[in-house]
Amino acid sequence: MRRAPSIHLTPEDAELLDRWASSTSARDRRARRARIVLAASRGGSNGQIARALGVHPETVALWRGRFAAHGLEGVRQEAPRSGTGRRSPAGIVDRIIRTTLEVEPPDGRWSTRSLASALNVNHMLVYRVWKSRGLVPTHGRGIGPVLTIRTAERTDG
Numbered sequence: 001m002r003r004a005p006s007i008h009l010t011p012e013d014a015e016l017l018d019r020w021a022s023s024t025s026a027r028d029r030r031a032r033r034a035r036i037v038l039a040a041s042r043g044g045s046n047g048q049i050a051r052a053l054g055v056h057p058e059t060v061a062l063w064r065g066r067f068a069a070h071g072l073e074g075v076r077q078e079a080p081r082s083g084t085g086r087r088s089p090a091g092i093v094d095r096i097i098r099t100t101l102e103v104e105p106p107d108g109r110w111s112t113r114s115l116a117s118a119l120n121v122n123h124m125l126v127y128r129v130w131k132s133r134g135l136v137p138t139h140g141r142g143i144g145p146v147l148t149i150r151t152a153e154r155t156d157g
Helices: 011-021 029-041 046-053 057-070 072-076 092-102 112-119 123-133
Strands: 135-139 147-151
Touching: 011 029, 011 072, 029 046, 029 057, 029 072, 046 057, 057 072, 092 112, 092 123, 112 123, 123 135
Parallel strands: none
Antiparallel strands: 135 147
């Protein structure tokens, strides 16, 4: 039977983990990870901690192990996920950008769906490419609707 690693916290680590654990943000996964490590430092099996915190025992084992191996840095960030992530077929991103910028849209303005249909790709792929490049199709001003592309303005405040 495998034994879960013991967790020993310095007073500084315990104080920081308490701060993280008391986060009020519903989306703060770090708070859950901090609660797991704090509970593990008080003893108990992964199953007991999981029941007390309403998580799966494997989740407890993951974060207990990450803390044991890497300390606070091990729980500060999300664990790497498996898989390679999304990949677009070769050249399609360039085709989307080139078509957006160089080809006159049939109805005066490209939408994600109209461009996706013209290129035979999924409209969400078009959306992700536009978003990653800061491309925002808008109606032009003048005699008729003309496609213009402006860079999305960021507001960081």
